[in-house]
Amino acid sequence: xxxxxxxxxxxxxxxxxxxxxxxxxxxxxxxxxxxxxxxxxxxxxxxxxxxxxxxxxxxxxxxxxxxxxxxxxxxxxxxxxxxxxxxxxxxxxxxxxxxxxxxxxxxxxxxxxxxxxxxxxxxxxxxxxxxxxxxxxxxxxxxxxxxxxxxxxxxxxxxxxxxxxxxxxxxxxxxxxxxxxxxxxxxxxxxxxxxxxxxxxxxxxxxxxxxxxxxxxxxxxxxxxxxxxxxxxxxxxxxxxxxxxxxxxxxxxxxxxxxxxxxxxxxxxxxxxxxxxxxxxxxxxxxxxxxxxx
Amino acid sequence: xxxxxxxxxxxxxxxxxxxxxxxxxxxxxxxxxxxxxxxxxxxxxxxxxxxxxxxxxxxxxxxxxxxxxxxxxxxxxxxxxxxxxxxxxxxxxxxxxxxxxxxxxxxxxxxxxxxxxxxxxxxxxxxxxxxxxxxxxxxxxxxxxxxxxxxxxxxxxxxxxxxxxxxxxxxxxxxxxxxxxxxxxxxxxxxxxxxxxxxxxxxxxxxxxxxxxxxxxxxxxxxxxxxxxxxxxxxxxxxxxxxxxxxxxxxxxxxxxxxxxxxxxxxxxxxxxxxxxxxxxxxxxxxxxxxxxxx
Numbered sequence: 313x314x315x316x317x318x319x320x321x322x323x324x325x326x327x328x329x330x331x332x333x334x335x336x337x338x339x340x341x342x343x344x345x346x347x348x349x350x351x352x353x354x355x356x357x358x359x360x361x362x363x364x365x366x367x368x369x370x371x372x373x374x375x376x377x378x379x380x381x382x383x384x385x386x387x388x389x390x391x392x393x394x395x396x397x398x399x400x401x402x403x404x405x406x407x408x409x410x411x412x413x414x415x416x417x418x419x420x421x422x423x424x425x426x427x428x429x430x431x432x433x434x435x436x437x438x439x440x441x442x443x444x445x446x447x448x449x450x451x452x453x454x455x456x457x458x459x460x461x462x463x464x465x466x467x468x469x470x471x472x473x474x475x476x477x478x479x480x481x482x483x484x485x486x487x488x489x490x491x492x493x494x495x496x497x498x499x500x501x502x503x504x505x506x507x508x509x510x511x512x513x514x515x516x517x518x519x520x521x522x523x524x525x526x527x528x529x530x531x532x533x534x535x536x537x538x539x540x541x542x543x544x545x546x547x548x549x550x551x552x553x554x555x556x557x558x559x560x561x562x563x564x565x566x567x568x569x570x571x572x573x574x575x576x577x578x579x580x581x582x583x584x585x586x587x588x589x590x591x592x593x594x595x596x597x598x599x600x601x602x603x604x605x606x
Numbered sequence: 607x608x609x610x611x612x613x614x615x616x617x618x619x620x621x622x623x624x625x626x627x628x629x630x631x632x633x634x635x636x637x638x639x640x641x642x643x644x645x646x647x648x649x650x651x652x653x654x655x656x657x658x659x660x661x662x663x664x665x666x667x668x669x670x671x672x673x674x675x676x677x678x679x680x681x682x683x684x685x686x687x688x689x690x691x692x693x694x695x696x697x698x699x700x701x702x703x704x705x706x707x708x709x710x711x712x713x714x715x716x717x718x719x720x721x722x723x724x725x726x727x728x729x730x731x732x733x734x735x736x737x738x739x740x741x742x743x744x745x746x747x748x749x750x751x752x753x754x755x756x757x758x759x760x761x762x763x764x765x766x767x768x769x770x771x772x773x774x775x776x777x778x779x780x781x782x783x784x785x786x787x788x789x790x791x792x793x794x795x796x797x798x799x800x801x802x803x804x805x806x807x808x809x810x811x812x813x814x815x816x817x818x819x820x821x822x823x824x825x826x827x828x829x830x831x832x833x834x835x836x837x838x839x840x841x842x843x844x845x846x847x848x849x850x851x852x853x854x855x856x857x858x859x860x861x862x863x864x865x866x867x868x869x870x871x872x873x874x875x876x877x878x879x880x881x882x883x884x885x886x887x888x889x890x891x892x893x894x895x896x897x898x899x900x901x
Contacts, residue, residue, distance in 0.1 A: 369743035421626035538722035
């Protein structure tokens with residue numbers, strides 16, 4: 313049956329044709345994208361300006377890549393007392409560590425919660441969800457004391473442990489929805505073939521949710537990368553991360569370095585942006601904790 | 607097939623969850639320590655704390671600043687969530703019917719959402735600068751218009767929140783629209799229904815779970831907002847943008863009064879926890895209803 317009404321066609325998914333209405337829609341969307349993308353474009357421009365041009369708000373200038381070099385070099389360090397290159401590397405290691413631990417610990421839990429309904433499973437899942445929503449400061453102050461006692465303040469180990477709070481709920485909730493969607497008959501067939509439960513899981517179930525695992529891991533990495541409060545309080549200089557390092561460029565004592573700030577902001581934003589574009593297809597499910605499937 | 611005793615089969619999900627539970631306990635340990643702080647007078651100036659009962663609660667609950675920051679947080683959460691929901695739904699509808707530009711830009715929709723909120727704060731701080739920022743120049747506001755002044759700071763931080771998170775609502779709702787079945791629209795089209803009727807009676811009810819998920823996530827996150835606001839205003843000027851988590855940060859980190867800050871946070875945590883429980887149960891009902899309607 314074909315949709316005849318012009319209005320109905322607009323609401324129906326997948327039916328598109330160029331009409332005066334769609335032109336208006338295009339213009340409205342364009343307005344949003346100007347608002348949405350302008351700050352990013354402006355940051356790139358600002359990061360390409362030299363010290364003399366940084367305070368001008370004009371668009372024409374002779375671009376230079378020197379600011380990125382400055383931020384990543386000794387001179388950037390002298391200006392802000394933060395080694396930005398080191399912070400980038402630390403962020404990569406912290407986040408990779410947190411993601412790996414989250415996967416090792418989270419995949420079995422997600423499988424259990426997705427496959428079986430057991431006493432306490434819903435409580436466990438809600439507990440995870442509450443980590444996602446809980447205000448970070450509630451645990452940061454005690455952790456600060458505990459970390460100092462254990463001697464893991466300002467260490468990568470300490471950061472990996474605390475970033476679990478960000479990454480593990482994400483991994484468990486996303487993967488649970490993938491495991492729930494997986495027909496149990498697939499593993500049962502493997503069991504009938506004489507596979508052990510473990511082998512059925514490893515050779516049948518796990519490969520089938522690989523896209524989910526990849527998406528969960530990358531999204532968890534982005535979330536860990538973007539966290540600010542934990543490194544702000546639980547690190548000092550050795551394990552400081554990109555998010556904390558970027559803000560140091562704002563607080564320049566008297567002298568302003570807008571171009572350097574912009575360059576640092578771009579360097580810090582680039583990894584999550586690149587990762588997000590690669591997992592775009594899985595983002596909806598990930599961002600909504602698997603509550604919404606697309 | 608090898609027989610596994612029933613008791614071991616029953617135990618299996620628990621064994622699989624053990625590592626995760628251990629990590630949770632590790633964090634809960636810190637959490638309960640924080641709760642324990644709320645009945646002490648622990649501060650940097652008082653490293654040997656003693657039990658003070660409900661003193662911290664009396665102090666925090668009797669502090670006008672606490673209630674003011676609770677009001678600021680609520681205003682922030684309602685305004686930001688409301689604007690993001692309306693704009694996000696509108697953008698999703700527009701992207702759904704847009705023909706050329708939507709297709710071209712759709713992939714770029716999520717970019718602001720993926721940047722660290724604190725970096726987004728840095729970006730906007732540079733743009734908000736009255737003399738050297740680009741906003742006043744582009745908008746022709748001169749060099750005296752201050753986006754982060756006393757009267758405008760809260761609205762400006764909400765604007766930044768809208769910039770970051772509207773795409774979140776939009777991509778969730780767009781996914782919802784794309785998953786809708788066509789048949790109800792076709793049937794109602796045959797019956798001669800108009801656009802508004804279809805939107806209200808068909809599209810909105812079916813999309814409701816998607817919108818609700820977005821609203822829940824946004825509202826909960828707004829209640830504990832910190833990163834971008836802290837970078838933009840650090841709670842100021844005065845206390846105009848002091849949200850609950852910023853207030854707690856000032857108590858426990860800036861003023862080093864750990865017990866009072868923890869009390870502040872624990873009260874916020876209770877609010878968040880109750881709201882989360884309630885909203886998640888609402889969501890469960892909505893999803894069951896939508897599943898029933900779709901079948």
